[in-house]
Amino acid sequence: MSEDLRRALQRIHGPDELEAERRAWAMVRSSFEEREPLTWQQRNRRPLLLAAAVLVVLLLALISSPGRALVGSVHDAVTSDEAPPPKPALTALPAPGQLLVNSSTGPWIVQQDGSMRKLGPWWEASWSPNALHVAVTRAHRLAALTPDGTIRWSLARNRLLRGARWSLEPPAQCCRIAYLNGRELRVVAGDGTGDAPLRNVVGSTPPAWRPGSVRQLAFSTVDGRIELVDTDSTKTVWRTNPGEVPTQLVWSEDGERLLALSDRTLRAFDANGRKLWSIGLPVGPSGVVFVRKSHRFVLIRYSPATSRSDLVLYQAEADPGEARFLYSAPGDFGTLAISPNGEWLLVGWVNANQFLFLRLTSAKVEAVSNIVQQFGGKASAPLTSSFPKSVSWCCPASP
Amino acid sequence: MVGPGRQERSWIRGAQGGSASDLEALFKEHWPRAHRAAYLVVQDGAAAEDIAQEAFLSAIRNLDRFDRKRPFGPWLHRIVVNRAIDWARARSLRREISERPGSEDFDTGDLGTFSDGVAAGLASLSAEHRAVIVLRYLLEYTPAEIAELLDLPRGTVNSRLRRGLDRLETIMDRESA
Numbered sequence: 374m375s376e377d378l379r380r381a382l383q384r385i386h387g388p389d390e391l392e393a394e395r396r397a398w399a400m401v402r403s404s405f406e407e408r409e410p411l412t413w414q415q416r417n418r419r420p421l422l423l424a425a426a427v428l429v430v431l432l433l434a435l436i437s438s439p440g441r442a443l444v445g446s447v448h449d450a451v452t453s454d455e456a457p458p459p460k461p462a463l464t465a466l467p468a469p470g471q472l473l474v475n476s477s478t479g480p481w482i483v484q485q486d487g488s489m490r491k492l493g494p495w496w497e498a499s500w501s502p503n504a505l506h507v508a509v510t511r512a513h514r515l516a517a518l519t520p521d522g523t524i525r526w527s528l529a530r531n532r533l534l535r536g537a538r539w540s541l542e543p544p545a546q547c548c549r550i551a552y553l554n555g556r557e558l559r560v561v562a563g564d565g566t567g568d569a570p571l572r573n574v575v576g577s578t579p580p581a582w583r584p585g586s587v588r589q590l591a592f593s594t595v596d597g598r599i600e601l602v603d604t605d606s607t608k609t610v611w612r613t614n615p616g617e618v619p620t621q622l623v624w625s626e627d628g629e630r631l632l633a634l635s636d637r638t639l640r641a642f643d644a645n646g647r648k649l650w651s652i653g654l655p656v657g658p659s660g661v662v663f664v665r666k667s668h669r670f671v672l673i674r675y676s677p678a679t680s681r682s683d684l685v686l687y688q689a690e691a692d693p694g695e696a697r698f699l700y701s702a703p704g705d706f707g708t709l710a711i712s713p714n715g716e717w718l719l720v721g722w723v724n725a726n727q728f729l730f731l732r733l734t735s736a737k738v739e740a741v742s743n744i745v746q747q748f749g750g751k752a753s754a755p756l757t758s759s760f761p762k763s764v765s766w767c768c769p770a771s772p
Numbered sequence: 773m774v775g776p777g778r779q780e781r782s783w784i785r786g787a788q789g790g791s792a793s794d795l796e797a798l799f800k801e802h803w804p805r806a807h808r809a810a811y812l813v814v815q816d817g818a819a820a821e822d823i824a825q826e827a828f829l830s831a832i833r834n835l836d837r838f839d840r841k842r843p844f845g846p847w848l849h850r851i852v853v854n855r856a857i858d859w860a861r862a863r864s865l866r867r868e869i870s871e872r873p874g875s876e877d878f879d880t881g882d883l884g885t886f887s888d889g890v891a892a893g894l895a896s897l898s899a900e901h902r903a904v905i906v907l908r909y910l911l912e913y914t915p916a917e918i919a920e921l922l923d924l925p926r927g928t929v930n931s932r933l934r935r936g937l938d939r940l941e942t943i944m945d946r947e948s949a
Contacts, residue, residue: 375909378940381890382910387811393821394803398796401828405787405795532818555822577826595829615833758861 400556400574404595407615459727459740463487463747467730467739468712470768471520472719473500473507476748476761480509482520491749492522501539501548501563504767508537508550515552517565526565530554536579539563542587549604551580551590558592560604571607572600576618578633585628593619599633601646611646623670625663630689632670634661639672641689650693658682658705658723663689664733665715671699673706673720682706684720684731700731700738705757710766723760784840799828802845805911806852812906813856813899814863823859827851849911850921853903857922860899889944896943901936904929 387393464487466472472483480498483489492498495509495516506525507518515534516527532555540549540563548563551571558575561568576593583589588604597616602609617635624631630649633640636656641649657675664670668689675682682705686697704724711718720729721744730739746752750759780801786794806827811820827848831838838844894902907918915933919926 378890378905378937379909379912382808382812382906385808385812385891387808387820388817390804390807393807393817393824397803397807397821397825397828398799400825401799401832402792402795404829404832405792533822555818556825596833 400595403574407594407596459725459742461742463489463728463741463744466712466766467732468714468717468766470713470766471504472710473498473765473767474748474761475763476750477745477754477759478749480507481748482507489747490520490522492518492520497535497537499538500765500767502541502768506539506563508539508552510534510537510552515550515561517550517563528561528565528568530559532557538580538582540582540588540590541584549588551582551592551604553577553579556595560590571602571604578619578622581622581624581631583628583631584624584626591622591624591631593622593633597635599631599640599642599646613640613642613646613648616640616651620659621661623661623663625668625670625689626666630663630668632661632663632689634659641693649689649691652687652693658707660706660709662709662711662718665711665713671709671711671718673709675705680704684718699733700729702729707760708762708764710764712766713768719764719766721761721764723756726756726760728764780844781840784835784838784844788835788838788840795832798844802848803828805845806848809849809906809910810852810856812894812910813853813902814860815895816863819859819863820856823855824852826855845911846913846917846921849907849913853907853921857899857903860902890940893940893943897936897939901932901939904932905936905940908933 463483466483466485466487469485471485474481474483475497478491479495480492481489482492492507492509495511498507498509500507501517504520507520509516509518513531513534514527514529515537517525519525535553537550537552540551542548549560550563551558551560553559553575556574556577557570558572558580559568559570571590572592574595576595576597578593580590580592583591583601589601589610590604591599591601593599594612595618597618598613599619599622600609600612616633617638619633619635621634622631623634629644631642633642637654638651639654639661640651643649655675655677657677658673659675660673662671669686670689672685672687673682674685681701681703683701684699684706686699687693700720702722702725704722706720707723708721709718716732716734718731718733720731722729726742726744728741728744730741732738744761745754745756745759748761780798783794783798783801787798803824807820807824810823811817814820814823830851831844831848838847894905897905903922904918907913907921908915913921915929916926918924919929922929
């Protein structure tokens with residue numbers, strides 16, 4: 374059996390194997406040509422710096438043991454282990470607006486009075502400006518729906534479609550939807566016409582339209598650069614240096630700041646693509662959301678040492694500022710959303726199967742439990758895979 | 773896992789120095805098995821291509837930090853197979869709400885009933901079981917090496933191999949009958 378199995382596995386071919394190899398090599402080569410090889414000094418700088426850093430830490434530990442206590446006391450003063458008693462069901466939202474919840478069973482819309490509607494068997498959804506429509510994807514299909522689930526139009530492409538994002542222009546003008554067709558970035562008009570490729574090979578990050586600037590779209594490249602493109606002329610407005618490919622690109626509401634969140638780093642850029650700063654992140658779940666009408670933002674920071682997640686407030690200015698702890702809990706925080714009036718922060722607390730609503734202007738916290746079950750998931754499924762992946766809270770008033 | 777051959781070390785050194793031809797040699801050496809391994813685990817052509825591509829792009833991004841004394845294959849296969857398992861798990865969750873099955877038919881050409889039976893058998897296994905079968909019988913790692921690649925206890929690998937093979941035999945017997 375073993376030898377026969379070995380031979381049989383070696384004979385099974387994927388579809389289009391040679392073409393796949395040709396496409397992959399073109400992409401790998403293109404990424405390779407854009408990189409800058411390190412010099413010997415650069416390649417060996419890290420071990421030397423690491424050795425020096427270890428030495429300094431050892432010396433500091435010997436002469437300054439109270440340092441650790443100081444860090445501990447600051448953390449203890451602003452975090453709490455006590456979760457509020459949760460409500461068993463999401464009966465109302467604490468602020469006006471509607472939620473679009475991407476759950477494991479598909480997207481759902483939640484009204485302020487707590488009523489919920491499932492949009493259908495789609496995998497991912499995002500709001501149009503003012504929540505008049507929803508862009509949805511499933512496998513090879515992209516569609517625009519009205520909030521009651523009616524399909525206005527749809528199109529199909531050859532690769533897996535995802536990351537559909539509606540441009541943020543006023544509804545009087547025609548909007549556009551940017552989306553990923555495998556690794557190809559495409560744009561289609563809001564009425565489903567004029568679908569066309571914008572870039573052939575891009576990073577896996579969902580694109581992000583720049584607020585307040587007509588038709589400028591940020592996306593990542595395969596080597597982790599962030600590029601801003603004018604979707605009318607298809608010309609690059611600016612492009613950053615390479616880095617880690619982000620999982621999330623998030624604009625501030627005024628379109629003057631852009632955050633690129635990756636597994637290990639968070640980079641902040643100004644409106645001209647200049648890097649303001651970059652901070653390292655521990656491995657673990659993360660997420661980021663801007664506070665309304667502000668360059669301050671909330672970051673999920675996971676601590677592998679304590680298996681806790683913190684919500685931390687920074688600013689996207691020349692200096693990130695001192696971290697301000699907002700909330701802390703054991704386990705993973707999975708999603709963040711700010712209410713349209715800017716007063717409430719929704720936090721998905723995965724391990725507790727809860728949505729937390731934190732009032733940013735006071736210390737008030739409200740919790741709702743049984744989130745997976747309320748969005749059609751099975752109680753027996755692991756929470757890490759069944760808890761909603763993202764939530765957006767629509768819609769802020771126009772700036 | 774034995775160390776890399778002289779030829780491979782030379783390709784890696786050349787690619788680190790900026791040689792596209794050395795990179796191409798490395799790519800051509802490793803792409804077919806990486807792509808096929810991803811395909812056998814996820815059973816979706818487009819996804820397998822994305823997964824293998826992404827693994828190579830990750831290799832390019834980390835090329836300067838790569839230790840030439842380590843073999844390239846296991847490092848690449850660890851990324852490919854773990855991503856393939858994650859993808860297949862995510863798809864199985866989505867399939868709960870999907871109307872059509874997501875898997876494709878394997879192309880076994882005119883290779884006869886054994887390959888057809890293996891393809892059918894593989895399709896009936898979970899992604900985790902497919903992964904250990906593929907690592908053992910396509911990529912030819914030992915159970916200890918598979919345990920290291922997948923970050924699993926050795927006993928788990930052995931039991932997945934045993935159950936996977938039993939299941940394959942059952943399906944193939946049924947197919948041939």
